[in-house]
Each structure stands twice: as structure tokens, then as C-alpha cells.
Amino acid sequence: MHYPEERPALSRVWELSARLLGLLSLWFGLMRLFPFEIAALERTFARYAWLPPAETAPALSLALAVLESGIGLALLLAPRGAWRKGAALAAMLFWGAGLALLFGAAAWIHDPPYGGFPVIGSGQTLLKHLGIAGLALGLYARERGCPHGRRRALYLLWAGQLLVLVWIGLMKFTLVEAQGVAGLMRPSPLFAWLYGPFGEQGASNVIGVIELATAASIALWPWRPALARWGLWLAIGTYVLTNTFLFTTPGWEPGYGFPYVGGTGQFLLKDLLLLAGAAVLLLSEPPSRAPAAAVRRPRA
Known part of the structure; x- marks a missing residue:
């Protein structure tokens, strides 16, 4: 297969992104073999009437472990070619399928004073799937030697960045998110100091303002890179x-320690894919704004 020429630095970014997606896919896939992830899948099945019964979770968790780990191994170890192209396509479908869970009530907060959509709860981790699926699409297009497909993937990565930063940034101004994020920020010496001058809601508001300002700048990428x-x-x-x-x-995961990651750990680690696979790629491949050259026909 013929691959279009790439700058060495850009090629390294894409290769790093493929390896990172492979590593996290393998890591998350292996976690599905452990009781805490099987229990999480049971809870997910119980919350969605259109998903399989909860009692099927052990068998399906094993199947998902094999699938996700296989995708990860192929992205990690396979050279450029058919195996990596197939793994990238499978990864795109796998991560994209997770977005379907946003259409269930369990993704949203319904406790008073909130009434569901758009106040997002456990669905926050699903918002990241758009950008990750975009990364996988870019890898698939790259393996096919399709620059136009890769360009479309970059726009999906861009949309994925905005989806996460805008939605979660706006959530920071709600009481429920301020209380939830405090569990992460208070133990951190990098963030705990915010609670002195600003309080719980104020500290969350500060982070929300930063996230929305970041999103406002990224929104200019197609026009003002x-x-x-x-x-x-x-x-x-x-x-x-x-x-x-x-x-x-x-x-x-409580009771397990490193390297066992459940819901919270995986939620955080997905940011690495948004970092290397999205933000760094968008920095490395700004959109071409050069107008197409006009075709002049010679006069008779």
C-alpha cells in the first residue's frame, strides 16, 4: 500500500497516538476480567431496558475483554498495514458505540432540583468517546492512505474537544458538579488551595471559566488556527x-491499587487520548485555509 508522505514529527505524533490508544484499550480490556468491572457492567445493564439482562454481564464482560484487548494488542504491536487498519476501524466502532448510552436516563442527573438532560452525571465519561472515536477514525484513514478521511477525522477530534470542554465546563457551575469534583480537587495540592479563597462552589466556578475559555479558543481552529x-x-x-x-x-480501584482502574481511573485516563490524540494532533495539523486555485480556460 502506498502511504502519503508525512513530516517526521507529524508521523511520530500519529504513531504515539496509535500506541497510546492501543495501550489504554489493552489496559481497560484486561480490567473487564475483574469483579469490579463485571459489577459495573451489571449495573449498566440494569439501568438500560434495551441492553442485555444483568445476569449476562459475566459472559459479555469476558467477550468485551477479548475484543478490547485484541484491539489494543493490534494497535500496539502490529506494523502499518491491514491488521492496524482493522484494529483502528474496530476501535472507532467500539468507542463510538458507547455514545449510545447517552440516550438512556441513567446518563443524566434526575435528583431534585435537576430533571435530567442536560444535567449530565455518569454520562460525562461518555462525552469523551466522540474525540476518541475521531482519533481511531484518523488512524484508520491514515492506514488507508486517505488524506481526506484523515482531515475529516481531525474535525471530529475538534468537535470532541469542544463537546467535553463546553459541557463539563458548564456543569462546573452547578452544585452537584461542585460537590462531585471536590472529591478530586481537595486531596490535590495543585487544586486544594482554591477552596480557601473561593469555597466549594467558587473553586468549581474557576475551573469552569478556564474550561469554557479554553473551548472558546479551540472553537476558532477551523478559521484561526x-x-x-x-x-x-x-x-x-x-x-x-x-x-x-x-x-x-x-x-x-479500592482494595486493588495500581494498576487496577475502574470507573474513576478510566474516566481520568481517557484524557490522555484527548491530549495526545486530539489536542496534540490539532496542533500538529492545522486546517489548510489556502483557497483552491482557479482553473483558467484559454480563450479561443
């Missing part, structure tokens, strides 16, 4: 900082 770079760098910093919660919360 030079200005969007500031927001992309802020997004990278945000994702790096959120992953420090793995060590200060800690984000490992």
Missing part, C-alpha cells in the same frame, strides 16, 4: 493536571 493554539495548549495542560488525580485521589 494560530489563535486556537492557545486553547489547545491550555487543553493539554488541563488533561495533564487531571491525570495527577490518579495519584492524589487516588484513582485506583
Whole structure:
């Protein structure tokens, strides 16, 4: 297969993104073999009438472990070619399918004074799937040698960044999110100091303002990539900082420790894919704004 030429630095970014997606897919897949992830799948099945019965969770968790781990191994170890292309396509479908859970009531907060959509609860982790599926689509298009498909994937990555930053940023101004994020921020020396001058809601508001300002800058990427770079760098910093919660919360599954990650740990680690696979790629491949050259026909 013929692959279009890439700058060496850009090629390294795409290769790093493929390896990182493979590593996390393998890691998350292996976690499905443990009781805490099987129990989480049972709870998910119980909350959605259109999903399989909860008693099927052990068998389906094993099947998902094999699928997700297989995708991860192929992305990690396979050279460029058919195996990696197939794994990238499977990863795109796998992560994209998770977005369907946003159409169930369990993704939203219904406790008073909230009445469901758009006040998002456990569905926050699902918002990240759009950007991750976009990353996998970009890898698939790259393996096919399709620059136009890769360009479309970059726009999906861009939309995925905005979806996460805008929605979760707006949530920071709600009481329920302020209380929830306090469990991550208070144990962290990087964030705990905010609670002195600002209080619980104020500290959450500060983070919300930063996230929305970051999103506002990234929103300019298709038209003003030079200005969007500031927001992309802020997004990278945000994702790096959120992953420090793995060590200060800690984000490992209670009773297991490192390297066992359940819901909270996986929620945080997905930011690494938004960092390397989205923010860094958007920095590395700004959209081409050069107009197409006009075709002049010679006069008779």
C-alpha cells in the first residue's frame, strides 16, 4: 500500500497516538476480567431496558475483554498495514458505540432540583468517546492512505474537544458538579488551595471559566488556527493536571491499587487520548485555509 508522505514529527505524533490508544484499550480490556468491572457492567445493564439482562454481564464482560484487548494488542504491536487498519476501524466502532448510552436516563442527573438532560452525571465519561472515536477514525484513514478521511477525522477530534470542554465546563457551575469534583480537587495540592479563597462552589466556578475559555479558543481552529493554539495548549495542560488525580485521589480501584482502574481511573485516563490524540494532533495539523486555485480556460 502506498502511504502519503508525512513530516517526521507529524508521523511520530500519529504513531504515539496509535500506541497510546492501543495501550489504554489493552489496559481497560484486561480490567473487564475483574469483579469490579463485571459489577459495573451489571449495573449498566440494569439501568438500560434495551441492553442485555444483568445476569449476562459475566459472559459479555469476558467477550468485551477479548475484543478490547485484541484491539489494543493490534494497535500496539502490529506494523502499518491491514491488521492496524482493522484494529483502528474496530476501535472507532467500539468507542463510538458507547455514545449510545447517552440516550438512556441513567446518563443524566434526575435528583431534585435537576430533571435530567442536560444535567449530565455518569454520562460525562461518555462525552469523551466522540474525540476518541475521531482519533481511531484518523488512524484508520491514515492506514488507508486517505488524506481526506484523515482531515475529516481531525474535525471530529475538534468537535470532541469542544463537546467535553463546553459541557463539563458548564456543569462546573452547578452544585452537584461542585460537590462531585471536590472529591478530586481537595486531596490535590495543585487544586486544594482554591477552596480557601473561593469555597466549594467558587473553586468549581474557576475551573469552569478556564474550561469554557479554553473551548472558546479551540472553537476558532477551523478559521484561526494560530489563535486556537492557545486553547489547545491550555487543553493539554488541563488533561495533564487531571491525570495527577490518579495519584492524589487516588484513582485506583479500592482494595486493588495500581494498576487496577475502574470507573474513576478510566474516566481520568481517557484524557490522555484527548491530549495526545486530539489536542496534540490539532496542533500538529492545522486546517489548510489556502483557497483552491482557479482553473483558467484559454480563450479561443
